[in-house]
Amino acid sequence: MGKTIAVVNQKGGVGKTTSTVNLTACLHDLGLNVLLCDFDPQANATSGLGIEKKKIKHSVYDTIINDVPAANVVVHTKFGDVLPSSADLAGAGVELITMDQPNYRLKNTLAPLKDSYDLILIDCPPSLEMLTLNALAAADEILIPVQCEYYALEGLSDLMNTLRMVKKRVNPDLSIFGVILTMFDGRTNFSNQVAQEVRRHFPGKVFTSVIPRNVRLAEAPSHGIPVTAYDKYSRGSHAYKALAEEMRAKL
Numbered sequence: 001m002g003k004t005i006a007v008v009n010q011k012g013g014v015g016k017t018t019s020t021v022n023l024t025a026c027l028h029d030l031g032l033n034v035l036l037c038d039f040d041p042q043a044n045a046t047s048g049l050g051i052e053k054k055k056i057k058h059s060v061y062d063t064i065i066n067d068v069p070a071a072n073v074v075v076h077t078k079f080g081d082v083l084p085s086s087a088d089l090a091g092a093g094v095e096l097i098t099m100d101q102p103n104y105r106l107k108n109t110l111a112p113l114k115d116s117y118d119l120i121l122i123d124c125p126p127s128l129e130m131l132t133l134n135a136l137a138a139a140d141e142i143l144i145p146v147q148c149e150y151y152a153l154e155g156l157s158d159l160m161n162t163l164r165m166v167k168k169r170v171n172p173d174l175s176i177f178g179v180i181l182t183m184f185d186g187r188t189n190f191s192n193q194v195a196q197e198v199r200r201h202f203p204g205k206v207f208t209s210v211i212p213r214n215v216r217l218a219e220a221p222s223h224g225i226p227v228t229a230y231d232k233y234s235r236g237s238h239a240y241k242a243l244a245e246e247m248r249a250k251l
Contacts, residue, residue, distance in 0.1 A: 002033075002117040003251060004110060005177050006139035010162075011155050012126035014147045015182035018217055019240075020123040021048040025226035026244035028080040032118040032251075035074065037110065038085035039135050041092075045123040046084040049077050050224040059086035064105040064134070065095055070113055079226055081117070093130035102130070103170050107138035119251060128162050136166045141177035146198050148184045148191040148210075156201065176202065178250065180243065181210040209243040212236065 007020045017040065024036040038045040039060060043053050056075070060083050062068040075082045096102040110120060121143075122135045136142065144159070146152050167174050179202045185191045199206045211217075214236035220227040227236045 001114050002119050003141065004114065004120040004122065004139050005141050005143050006122040006124055006135040007143045007145065008124040008132060008135065008159070009145055009155075010126060010128045010132070010159060011147075011151070014126075014152075015145045015180070015211060016126065017042075017044045017048065017123050018221070019143075019145050019180055019182065019211070020121050021045050021221070022217075022226045022228065022236075022240040023244055023247065024049065024082075024121055025079040025228055026240050027119060027248065029228065029241075030244055030248055032248065033116070034080040035083060035113060035117045035120045036080055037083040037106075037120055037122045039089070039106065039122050039131055040085055040125040041087055041090035041131075042125075043085035043087070043089075044221065046082060046086075047224055048221045049079050049082050049226070051075055051077065051082055051084055053084070053086060056084050056086060059084050059088060060106075060109070061086055061088040061092055063109040065092055065099075070109050074113070079229070089131070096130050096134070103133055103137045106134040110138055128158065132162075133166065133170065136163070136174060137170045139171070139174060141175050143177050143180065144202075145180045145182045145211075146194075147182050148194040150190070150194075152194050153197060153201070176205050178247070179206045181206060183213050184210040185213050207243055207246050209239055209246055211239045211243070214239075 027034045058073045063070045124135045216231040216234035217236035220230035
C-alpha cells in the first residue's frame with residue numbers, strides 16, 4: 001500500500017504547488033507510481049501538469065461530494081497521474097458540513113487508489129479550513145514547504161497547533177514527513193538565518209536539498225509542464241531532482 005503525503009502550509013506563495021508538481025514529475029522519473037491529488041480550488045497543480053481544466057468532465061469535487069469513483073476521474077499524464085481540481089471545489093467546504101463524516105470524505109475517496117500507487121501527494125489550499133482538514137485526515141504524513149523569507153516562521157505555530165488538533169481528534173497517526181526550504185538565496189545572510197531557524201524548529205526533519213529562487217521555476221507553469229521538462233539544466237530542475245532522491249530514500 002502506498003503512502004499519502006499532504007503538502008501543506010496555510011501561507012500562500014511558499015512554493016507548495018510548485019513543489020507538489022515538480023516532485024510528482026521527478027519521483028515519476030525515478031520509477032515511482034505517483035498520483036497528484038489537486039485539492040486546491042485554484043487548480044494550479046492540475047494545469048501545471050498540462051491538463052486543460054475546461055476539458056475535465058469530473059474533478060476531485062465530484063468524488064467527495066457526488067461519490068464519483070476516483071478511479072474514473074484520474075487523468076494520466078507523462079509526468080504522473082492526476083486527480084484534477086476545479087473551481088467547484090471552492091464551495092465544497094460549506095457542502096461538506098452537512099454530509100456524513102465530513103472530515104473523511106477525501107480519505108474515503110483515496111482509499112481505493114492506495115494500492116495502485118507508491119505515493120499520493122495532496123496539494124492543499126493555502127488556508128486551514130475544511131478542505132485542508134480533509135487532506136490532513138487522509139494523509140499518513142505531511143510535507144511542509146517553508147520560504148526563506150522574513151515572514152516564513154509566522155504561521156508555522158498555527159500549523160503546528162492544527163496538526164496537534166488533527167492528531168487528537170481526527171488522525172492520531174499523522175506525522176511530519178519533512179520540511180522543504182524554498183526560495184532560498186544563498187547570497188544573503190537572511191536566507192541562511194531563516195534556514196538555521198527552521199532547522200532548529202524541526203530537528204532532523206529539514207531536507208538537505210533546498211529549492212533556490214529560480215526564474216525557470218516561475219516560468220514553467222505557464223507552459224503546463226514541470227521545470228524538468230521546461231529546462232532540465234536549470235538550478236530549479238537540479239534542486240527538485242535532488243529533493244526527489246532524498247524523498248525516495250525516506251519512503
